[in-house]
Amino acid sequence: MSEPADAPVILCDEPGSFARSVLAERHPALIEKVRDAFPYDPEQHRALDALRHDHAEGVVTPLDPGAHDHDRWQSWGREYFGRSWFEAPFLWIESYFYRRLLGAVGYFAPGPWQGIDPFRPFKQAELDTPEAARELTALDHLLDRPADEAADALLHGSLWGNRADLGFRISSGGAASSDAAPLVADDSDVLWRLLPAGAPATLCLVADNAGRELLPDLVLVDHLLRHRRAERVVLQVKPYPYYVSDATTSDVVDCLRHLARAEGAAGEAGTRLWAAMADGRLTVRAHDFFCAPLPYAEMPDDLRREFADATLTVLKGDLNYRRLVGDRLWSPTTPFADPTAYFPGPVAALRTLKSDVITGLDADTEAALDAEERHWRTSGTHALIQVRR
Numbered sequence: 426m427s428e429p430a431d432a433p434v435i436l437c438d439e440p441g442s443f444a445r446s447v448l449a450e451r452h453p454a455l456i457e458k459v460r461d462a463f464p465y466d467p468e469q470h471r472a473l474d475a476l477r478h479d480h481a482e483g484v485v486t487p488l489d490p491g492a493h494d495h496d497r498w499q500s501w502g503r504e505y506f507g508r509s510w511f512e513a514p515f516l517w518i519e520s521y522f523y524r525r526l527l528g529a530v531g532y533f534a535p536g537p538w539q540g541i542d543p544f545r546p547f548k549q550a551e552l553d554t555p556e557a558a559r560e561l562t563a564l565d566h567l568l569d570r571p572a573d574e575a576a577d578a579l580l581h582g583s584l585w586g587n588r589a590d591l592g593f594r595i596s597s598g599g600a601a602s603s604d605a606a607p608l609v610a611d612d613s614d615v616l617w618r619l620l621p622a623g624a625p626a627t628l629c630l631v632a633d634n635a636g637r638e639l640l641p642d643l644v645l646v647d648h649l650l651r652h653r654r655a656e657r658v659v660l661q662v663k664p665y666p667y668y669v670s671d672a673t674t675s676d677v678v679d680c681l682r683h684l685a686r687a688e689g690a691a692g693e694a695g696t697r698l699w700a701a702m703a704d705g706r707l708t709v710r711a712h713d714f715f716c717a718p719l720p721y722a723e724m725p726d727d728l729r730r731e732f733a734d735a736t737l738t739v740l741k742g743d744l745n746y747r748r749l750v751g752d753r754l755w756s757p758t759t760p761f762a763d764p765t766a767y768f769p770g771p772v773a774a775l776r777t778l779k780s781d782v783i784t785g786l787d788a789d790t791e792a793a794l795d796a797e798e799r800h801w802r803t804s805g806t807h808a809l810i811q812v813r814r
């Protein structure tokens with residue numbers, strides 16, 4: 426079994442590794458996708474060219490000294506500046522890549538492009554797909570079922586919604602789905618015991634992707650509030666665009682509007698959620714730490730207090746999992762409770778597997794996965810619900 430001291434931090438220099446492929450293939454493709462999606466000016470094109478070149482062949486350079494977050498990144502990245510992008514820890518360099526991409530298109534600098542989300546067209550297109558429409562229509566039947574049965578179905582909808590990750594789809598050739606496989610770990614009974622109906626629970630939901638992941642997340646939130654499994658829900662999103670499709674406050678607004686305008690049960694859920702925002706039962710927060718290149722073990726005190734005050738914190742998605750347990754090559758049978766022992770309150774991970782990090786499997790499951798599929802850790806075809814009380 427791996428201990429933190431001997432579970433190696435994932436770097437990007439290992440030939441053939443998933444982390445290396447993200448840097449070598451996913452990031453350059455994303456730069457071009459963003460470039461094609463906007464009528465950028467010559468300066469923005471030059472900045473994108475420079476980022477692409479540095480990323481492939483150059484070294485990691487610090488932010489411009491005038492950048493609002495220069496000092497923060499200086500302290501987070503001191504040891505990686507001046508080295509190849511491929512020598513940095515995977516978790517750190519991916520966050521820095523997104524920070525630099527936003528910088529290249531002028532997201533942070535005062536001027537006409539300030540605050541224009543370069544990923545917005547992709548996130549919005551998600552909402553208008555026939556698949557998204559079908560998922561909302563299906564709620565008409567689902568929400569008629571007994572509350573516990575509906576709760577389970579909505580929990581799974583939110584879990585598998587995590588496949589709707591646009592970064593992942595850039596490198597998986599667009600495939601977002603296959604039939605849902607049995608979960609590789611399933612603590613959903615523990616999760617439901619932490620949220621019994623009628624108890625005054627506060628749920629903290631740390632969102633991941635916008636669009637087709639956030640819609641089922643919001644429908645789940647509506648169900649928990651409506652059936653009194655939660656008295657209050659705090660939805661934590663990113664303070665700025667990140668990892669392509671991660672949800673920001675604007676994306677929450679887009680999804681709530683989309684739901685509220687829908688027909689049938691989806692529209693009713695949207696109307697209830699709109700009201701829950703107005704009366705404070707549903708709150709949106711966007712802590713800076715959610716875009717930091719750090720594991721949750723290094724969270725600041727104010728966020729630690731928020732998590733400590735929640736009855737349960739649910740972390741959605743693959744990146745949140747990496748940050749929760751640490752972006753390390755754990756032995757898969759390392760108990761989930763070990764690397765999450767520091768977390769200040771009960772915590773659940775809802776995640777489809779899209780990176781090498783995994784803990785909490787039993788030995789038989791690990792053996793079956795190894796026998797069944799070479800890339801089970803990164804293919805996005807497996808999922809888990811893990812809980813540490």
Ligand SMILES: O=P(O)(O)OC[C@@]1(O)O[C@H](CO)[C@@H](O)[C@@H]1O
Nearest residue numbers: 447590592593742743744779780
């Ligand atoms: O957090 P999410 O949206 O579930 O997944 C993010 C992701 O696609 O991006 C990283 C590589 O770019 C991996 O951790 C993971 O595969």
